[in-house]
Amino acid sequence: MGNADPPSPSPRRSSPPDPSPATELELIRLIRTAVAAGDATGVVMGIGDDTAVLEPTPRARLLATTDLLIEGVHFRRAWATPFDIGWKAMAVNLSDIAAKGGRPRWALVGLALPAPANPADVASLYDGMRQAATPHGVIVVGGDTSVSPAGWFVNLTLLGEHDGSPPLRSGAKPGDLIAVTGELGRSAAGLAALEAGRRAESPASEACALAHLRPTARVAEGRWLGAAAGVHAMMDLSDGLSADLGHVCRESGVGARVAVDRVPVDGGAREIARALGAEPLDWAIGGGEDYELLLTCAAAEAEALADGLRRATGATLTVIGEIEGLKAGVVFVDAAGHRVAMPAGYEHFRA
Ligand SMILES: [Mg+2]
CATH class of the missing domain: 3.90.650.10 (PurM-like C-terminal domain)
Structure with missing residues (x-):
């Protein structure tokens, strides 16, 4: 997986077109800006390389969870704003780390939106994620974006740590x-x-x-x-x-x-x-x-x-x-x- 790479090339001619290069770059710039602020403890390299490079706490166990939110299935844009969707994507993953008694730390975000993506929506979505994450010291360290043929897809992966034995x-x-x-x-x-x-x-x-x-x-x-x-x-x-x-x-x-x-x-x-x-x-x-x-x-x-x-x-x-x-x-x-x-x-x- 690319680390906030531009949208992937279309595998077939019949696939929907990718956003214009200007939009791609703007999206990546937006994402970088939106996630730049945060607790970078343990982040050797965040967004901007092939992978994030992370430094876990010595001897801690790593917790990993992911959640996929699909428009029309998990949320409806009739009443969920982009900020709400970003907030919820983060919160449901924080909740899974909480359920194992862990410390949430680093998040990766996969995002697919129909073209042309509205930059204000994307900024708002990441703002929602950031505001849900920041009180817990969580930072977004990577992700990928793509064009969606229909509807929004938001996939958030969250890594956390536990020093002992999580309750199963x-x-x-x-x-x-x-x-x-x-x-x-x-x-x-x-x-x-x-x-x-x-x-x-x-x-x-x-x-x-x-x-x-x-x-x-x-x-x-x-x-x-x-x-x-x-x-x-x-x-x-x-x-x-x-x-x-x-x-x-x-x-x-x-x-x-x-x-x-x-x-x-x-x-x-x-x-x-x-x-x-x-x-x-x-x-x-x-x-x-x-x-x-x-x-x-x-x-x-x-x-x-x-x-x-x-x-x-x-x-x-x-x-x-x-x-x-x-x-x-x-x-x-x-x-x-x-x-x-x-x-x-x-x-x-x-x-
Ligand atoms: Mg759960």
């Missing part, structure tokens, strides 16, 4: 308690408000729409929890509690029982649900894209983890259920202990 999805044990940071349902509520054209209706709908368009990764919380005693498994909530807890169960060979009345539902999501005649618990459990952290921990440590996390970061940690030995997937129960059906959450390539 496979670490859950029978008897563990299941807990989540923060409150759930905000992103799905924001998407519902956007789809209904009611973003500007109330402070709650604006806050939830913003949570959907510019999510905040729990980086400090992930680092604290990733180093804390008693955390056995951890991941971030991207596909929804139902689907993501299912991933933990499958990887750990266990089952899970969740008390739906203990699931922390965002107040703004409740307010939007009332206005739209929707069920906020469905958003909290099946909605996805909240980018909170989901963990399982030794039962004896749960209280100390919640207290410690609040003191260290201000974030809440709420116990919502228990890991069971029986491999029965994720079971939801009401306050009386009766099973209730809940949405399955987001599955990739669902038929």
